[in-house]
Amino acid sequence: MKLSLGPITYFWSKDKTLEFYEQVAKSPVDIVYLGETICSKRAVIRFSDWMEIGERLAAAGKEVVMSTMTLLEAESELKMMRRICENGKFMVEANDIGAIHLMQGRPFVTGPSVNVYNQRTLAKLAKVGLRRWVFPVELSEETFADMQDERPEGVESEIFAYGRLPLAYSARCFTARAHNLPKDDCDYKCGEFPDGMTLSAQDETRFLSLNGIQTQSAHTFNVLSELDELRSLEVDVLRISPQSEHTMEVIEAFHNAMQGKETPEAAAARLNEKMPIGPCDGYWHGKPGISDSLLDNYK
Amino acid sequence: MDRAAEMGFDALIAADIGVLDYACNRWPDLNLHLSVQGSATNYEAIRFFHENFGINRVVVPRVLSLPQVKHVVENSPVSIEVSGFGSLCVMVEGRCLLSSYATGESPNTFGACSPASAVEWRETDKGLETRLGGILIETVEKGENAGYPTICKARFEVGGNTFHAIEEPTSLNTMEMLPELQKAGIAAVKIEGRQRSPVYVKQVTRVWRAALDACAKDPEHFKPKTEWLAELAKVSEGSQTTFGAYHRPWQ
Structure with missing residues (x-):
């Protein structure tokens, strides 16, 4: 089983991003997904910068994948998607069907926002070039097991294993809205919230995290404690989604558990304190996403 | 799917790649529409669905501004339908969990x-x-x-x-924009009918039919009639309506 690091979903400074990937190069992850997947206005790291970061990671022995944007609206966003698809060096993660159209006939990966909810969809995408797919975050272990049974030859399965869950995307920027600013004049407010802005319900349940046009879960999904089960389901890749602090410790915990240096339960429990708010794993168990199998109160 | 195809409906609407793949293989003559839940916001995605499943119509998600809708229409191999009246999904449909x-x-x-x-x-x-x-x-x-x-x-x-950190309790009404939508080359406006009563559907579609006919006849001078808006207001949720993402400042 391999370990991957998903794209950074937040708007970090260029310095922070470069420093982050310097550490990633030395970390035990096998696969690194790179690029801006949320908002095209966050253009402090240019395409050529991403390619350079990719080359450094590849030189450190990582498999590099370039990720495309999730919600595509403007022609300029399609242009960037075409550049990524034609990068000529690294595999591409399609985060929208538009990218699959461009990649048809060539190998590609689908990210968590591409709806692969059944075996027939998986088989169809395999015919047009799918090499690896990320299982949709809202589906359960039971559905995953069914789909694994009929997995097409040559297709690897990746699970979103750790991170704030990607839940929704909008034309509207909620970080700008929370600051009474329109999207076109957003002042790049999301740059001030390296893990998103927490949104709480009226009973103080810390519920969601606003990350620009994306809405994430406030709680951090973690299935590390299920490692033995994931192995028996023949999961090929476990994905960790970056957070602003402690990502290297998260990678270490997964790596240790995978190497048998620590029990999955102990490694998983240690991570609870490293999360911005707390854990959840409901989706994997066929329950509301916010619930957690070990905690009964998620406030 | 099989039952619907055997019954000879004019068209079937679907969102899932697996369902569309089954439909176009098992029923190659079926007229397929891509649902808004198919989440196709751009013409590259629409081309994928068209080339692979032969869809003839796409309902685009409520995330595009009017100029963006127009751009999709100009580059799409199939006709485009937009949401005209009903609930306002703030998130891109098909990818909201x-x-x-x-x-x-x-x-x-x-x-x-x-x-x-x-x-x-x-x-x-x-x-x-x-x-x-x-x-x-x-x-x-x-x-x-x-x-x-x-x-x-x-x-x-x-x-x-x-x-209201995401959106106010408001609903979508694009009637005032009809001449612009028509000019953009929109093939149809979608009136939400799911989970609605027969009375609602009757009232709303009657008003919209009248508005579409009036707009087709004289787009230059089209203006929603007060009695139409009053009729629609009677059945809308809440008192507010919006143009949603079609109107850039909303975003």
């Missing part, structure tokens, strides 16, 4: 957002409390209107303020 995050059921997995079984209303001293999946998402004072609860139209606390 907010409902299942709180309740375990979402449009993708159960065909419903905010399933009624997960909604709980409670009268308290503070007013009417609404919970979804046990989470308190709204409290309305006595006499205030309480719409059907969805996460995206509720009040939350963000950065020390409690407000």
Whole structure:
């Protein structure tokens, strides 16, 4: 089983991003997904910068994948998607069907926002070039097991294993809205919230995290404690989604558990304190996403 | 799918790649439309669905501005339909999991957002409390209107303020934009009918038919008639309507 690091979903400074990937190069992850997947206005790291970061990671022995944007609206966003698809060096993660159209006939990966909810969809995408797919975050272990049974030859399965869950995307920027600013004049407010802005319900349940046009879960999904089960389901890749602090410790915990240096339960429990708010794993168990199998109160 | 195809409907609408793949292989003559839940916001995605499944029509998600809709129409191999009247999805359709995050059921997995079984209303001293999946998402004072609860139209606390952090309880009405939509080359406007009564459907479609005919006849001077808007207001949720993402400042 391999370990991957998903794209950074937040708007970090260029310095922070470069420093982050310097550490990633030395970390035990096998696969690194790179690029801006949320908002095209966050253009402090240019395409050529991403390619350079990719080359450094590849030189450190990582498999590099370039990720495309999730919600595509403007022609300029399609242009960037075409550049990524034609990068000529690294595999591409399609985060929208538009990218699959461009990649048809060539190998590609689908990210968590591409709806692969059944075996027939998986088989169809395999015919047009799918090499690896990320299982949709809202589906359960039971559905995953069914789909694994009929997995097409040559297709690897990746699970979103750790991170704030990607839940929704909008034309509207909620970080700008929370600051009474329109999207076109957003002042790049999301740059001030390296893990998103927490949104709480009226009973103080810390519920969601606003990350620009994306809405994430406030709680951090973690299935590390299920490692033995994931192995028996023949999961090929476990994905960790970056957070602003402690990502290297998260990678270490997964790596240790995978190497048998620590029990999955102990490694998983240690991570609870490293999360911005707390854990959840409901989706994997066929329950509301916010619930957690070990905690009964998620406030 | 098989039963619908055998019954000879004019068209079938679907969102899932697996379903579309089955449909176009098993029933190659079937007229297929791509549902808004197919989440095709750009012409590259539309071309994928067209080339692979032979779809003839796409309902585009409510995330595009009017110039963006026009650009899609100009580059799409198939005709484009847009949402004209009804609820306003703030998130791109087909990729919104907010409902299942709180309740375990979402449009993708159960065909419903905010399933009624997960909604709980409670009268308290503070007013009417609404919970979804046990989470308190709204409290309305006595006499205030309480719409059907969805996460995206509720009040939350963000950065020390409690407000409609995602969207106000508003619905979509694009009637005033009809001449522009027509000019953009839109093939059809979609009127929401799901989970609506026959009376609602009758009233709303009658008004919209009249508006579409008036606009086709004289787009230059088209203006929604007061009695049409009054008729629609009677059946709208809440009192507010919006152009949504079609109008850039909304974003």
